[in-house]
Amino acid sequence: QSGQLSTATLDRAENAMTYRAFGLEKKRQAVYEENLTSYEKAAVKANIWNAAMPPIYRIISMAGVFFILYFGQKNVLGTGWQAWSIASFTTFLVCFVKLSVKSSSAAKLFNAVHKAQVSWNRIKPLLPQEEENEADEVKVKKTPVAALKVKHLSFTYPDGKKILDDISFSAKKGQIIGITGAVACGKSTLGKAFLCEYPYEGHITVDGAELQNMEQSVRTGIVGYLGHDPELFNDSVENNVLLGDSKSSDTYLNAACMKQEVAEMTDGKNTLIGSGGAYLSGGQAKRLAFARTMCHDKPILILDDPFSALDKNTEKQAFVNLQALAKDSIVLLISHRLYLFPEMDGVIWMENGKAVTGTHEELLKTVPEYENLYTSQVHTTENGGAEHDAQKTSENGDL
Incomplete structure (x- = not known):
């Protein structure tokens, strides 16, 4: 839908004078609006999961904070498996939070990779190219027909x-x-x-x-x-x-x-x-x-x-x-x-x-x-x- 909308936009811009001269502006406007509406609907459907899942990823990755608070406070009080100072506790907690935030963003990377793979599979058949040998090119240029x-x-x-x-x-x-x-x-x-x-x-x-x-x-x-x-x-x-x-x-x-x-x-x-x-x-x-x-x-x-x-x-x-x-x-x-x-x-x-x-x-x-x-x-x-x-x-x- 994005590609179709881009094509419609380019067509409307390049041929604006022609459509105006033949009185087709309103008709082309209607066609453009149809493309725009289709793109909006497709974009909403495509973005539902992208918009809904990141908060869930964040909650899952941050769930470990509760275990750190529970066991960490025992260590600070001296009743846990190891004695911690306040500085050690806060340092461990801050580092864990930062790593959790980064890990929750990994899903965006996976989505981007999947999108790239789909796009490449679509355009690859349209780009049948063989590796060109530089030596062959030089040879061709030196050989007249x-x-x-x-x-x-x-x-x-x-x-x-x-x-x-x-x-x-x-x-x-x-x-x-x-x-x-x-x-x-x-x-x-x-x-x-x-x-x-x-x-x-x-x-x-x-x-x-x-x-x-x-x-x-x-x-x-x-x-x-x-x-x-x-x-x-x-x-x-x-x-x-x-x-x-x-x-x-x-x-x-x-x-x-x-x-x-x-x-x-x-x-x-x-x-x-x-x-x-x-x-x-x-x-x-x-x-x-x-x-x-x-x-x-x-x-x-x-x-x-x-x-x-x-x-x-x-x-x-x-x-x-x-x-x-x-x-x-x-x-x-x-x-x-x-x-x-x-x-x-x-x-x-x-x-x-x-x-x-x-x-x-x-x-x-x-x-x-x-x-x-x-x-x-x-x-x-x-x-x-x-x-x-x-x-x-x-x-x-x-x-």
């Missing part, structure tokens, strides 16, 4: 829904392959297949070695991934880029066209960005995640819509920087924006889980949907630019 081959790749979610169906393509070191297609055609799933979170059918081979059969530590050193939604930490700009490395972040912030903006921030590279990059704009968050990916360059880079929140000029510059920094890597770039695709070494068009591969020019001739999408985007961009120039001329004339 020359070729990537995907043969008859298929992927089906556990619910039985097939997302990828018999996809094949290849790429070499230094190539950038663009992946595009209609909404919900499986582009992001294709990118995630390289993370091997779920078993896939077919083959993804890196220099002849099956990616799915590699050790986790080896695969982590080969595949770099930038998801559609950037994951940023409540830390400084620099720490979000370097993740503990000792090198400078300037090169990578510059590659993401963000160096000047960071310099103008309150504390520069030491500026805290908030949880999930709350203090950044959408474009800044995207570029910061892009800078981090470039900083931790891998032989294979999967970039899922890295420039979606950027303007055209910034996107072009970021793409040029990507070409320079990733010249020894294989880059799979997933995007809906196609005006950079003529500069890529290959294009994959996806539709209904299937893929058509080729160069930009080949797909313009063989895939009408790709041609229509590319033409419409280029036409819109050109018209938008013409209208912008005309507006500026009109404004200058008015002035």
Whole structure:
């Protein structure tokens, strides 16, 4: 219940503007109140024993005081088994009381241990990690990848829904392959297949070695991934880029066209960005995640819509920087924006889980949907630019 309440609280805070714009505030408030009520009831039930038992533990542990008073007073009076002074009696009594108080608190420790065990049993299946060998990581970094081959790749979610169906393509070191297609055609799933979170059918081979059969530590050193939604930490700009490395972040912030903006921030590279990059704009968050990916360059880079929140000029510059920094890597770039695709070494068009591969020019001739999408985007961009120039001329004339 605590976890559900935390999720509901985060949802209400992150999506407050959306709920307000669509008139759903009262409905979401009711749902939140239900979660809060459920948590309160669960908390009361869970705390009954925790609140009721400590006084009983205290009474049990302090019961020995009566025996000390009874036999101790006899010793002081000289009628007991040993002669005590008043100082000895009071010292013994005080020490016993202090030990009793400490022992009565031991139950809290046992409860804490049990809670920790239950929590660990719940989250352990979600954290399947193998011990990483530092030597293996170094070896991976020193071994570049020359070729990537995907043969008859298929992927089906556990619910039985097939997302990828018999996809094949290849790429070499230094190539950038663009992946595009209609909404919900499986582009992001294709990118995630390289993370091997779920078993896939077919083959993804890196220099002849099956990616799915590699050790986790080896695969982590080969595949770099930038998801559609950037994951940023409540830390400084620099720490979000370097993740503990000792090198400078300037090169990578510059590659993401963000160096000047960071310099103008309150504390520069030491500026805290908030949880999930709350203090950044959408474009800044995207570029910061892009800078981090470039900083931790891998032989294979999967970039899922890295420039979606950027303007055209910034996107072009970021793409040029990507070409320079990733010249020894294989880059799979997933995007809906196609005006950079003529500069890529290959294009994959996806539709209904299937893929058509080729160069930009080949797909313009063989895939009408790709041609229509590319033409419409280029036409819109050109018209938008013409209208912008005309507006500026009109404004200058008015002035």
